[in-house]
Amino acid sequence: MTDIRPDEDFLRLDRQICFSLNAASRAFGSVYRTLLKDLDLTYPQYLVMLVLWEDPEHAALPVKHLGERLRLDSGTLSPLLKRLEANGLVRRERSARDERSVNVTLTEAGAALRERATEVPRGIARATGFELAEIEDLRERLNRLTAALDAATLDRA
Template sequence: MARDLDDVPDPLALENQVCFALVVASRSVLALYRPILEPMGLTHPQYLVMLALWEHEQLSVKELSRLLQLDPGTLSPLLKRLEAADLIRRGRDGRDERLLAVTVTDAGRALREQAEKIPATIMDRLGMGLDELKDLHGTLTRVIAAATAAP
């Protein structure tokens, strides 16, 4: 694989760096979400929490941390702000009192209706179709798996 780099005029040129492309793409895409999420009172990380909870209705903090790939110390302030906004509720898990459970409130469920428009809006603003975005998602998922498996 490293031999493929022999064909690249300058393998250290900024425009040839995968890390640079990923960082710029991430910042650019997140910037598209900001004006869509602001009227809903959400930041992008809070939106990700809500997506997980809309899908599962209730999760332990440990499960949520694993799903979002965030450490509990990063997740805790997000949950506090969402709870203050009455979008989620935190309490002991009825199945295991040792775990803290996070549940969507009625207000949080109502917010989902507004959020359902977000994917189509993002697709439109990116000017990319569903198949193209699915391919991109698959590629990024492979990159994540390879990066987390790397020594």
């Protein structure tokens, strides 16, 4: 538990971690918009593609699994997938085993886009000005923060 000094004003905006995270997220969004422009992807679409690119076999992935990995509900994910499909990057098909389930597969164009996308993380790293070890440390700390907040949410439910 952190020490709280009674003389500090913890209700100041500049003392709020949520504000710092939000400001950093918005700044990242601006950099990503610039880097993803050449790929004709939005940031959320890029995240979908990252998950699909992880499988070297490009196997079909259930929309439900994509949503879990990205922490997105189907109402948010479905329009992203429709747009990616309209752009020829993915294919959506009902599962032969379960008609309620929809699977997403990369098209050839979607798989080929991966090569061009390798510049995006490099551009982000350059934009931060951080060393690779600092980026990895920050990512690990943010993952721990997310896990702690998820646990706290579950504890209150």
